[in-house]
Amino acid sequence: MEQLLGGDIPEGLRCDIKSLSTLSGVSRATLYRTYPHLKQEFEQRLGRLRKARGEPDPRIAQIDRLKEEVAQLRRRVSQMNQELAVREEFRATALSRLAAQHEEIISLRRQLQDVTTRGLRVAPSR
Structure with missing residues (x-):
């Protein structure tokens, strides 16, 4: 999460949930089912970051x-x-x-x- 939000985004990925699951080594479905609090935290931090500094x-x-x-x-x-x-x-x-x-x-x-x-x-x- 820190890597994506810090702007260090590997080639072929974006600053989104799909990339978060890829970098975390879990499927998107697992992220949604097992770690919804992390998904929610990521989305909130991404929203605050976009408001404060623009696109990460x-x-x-x-x-x-x-x-x-x-x-x-x-x-x-x-x-x-x-x-x-x-x-x-x-x-x-x-x-x-x-x-x-x-x-x-x-x-x-x-x-x-x-x-x-x-x-x-x-x-x-x-």
Whole structure:
């Protein structure tokens, strides 16, 4: 019990009743029938330990931390995708406006060139 609750959990085991029975060398059924007071004590101490320090099994604690980290990263990716969509929309609008302005500039240059060309033709014919 002390080994499991201390966090020294052998590979392939967990901090639970099944592992307690395995390390004790008795079957789970024997633990339940013959040593219910030990099972109860283990569960109570495990509950207090989890409240005080969190999960005593470092592997499970690491899994929980990694799951939370994955959840945070997924939230960040979602937020970044939303920001990217807004920026892509802005980019498309800006490019559309630039294209329209470019066409207007070309049209105005042609008009200016036409006026200038007509003005030069009219002057020599006097």
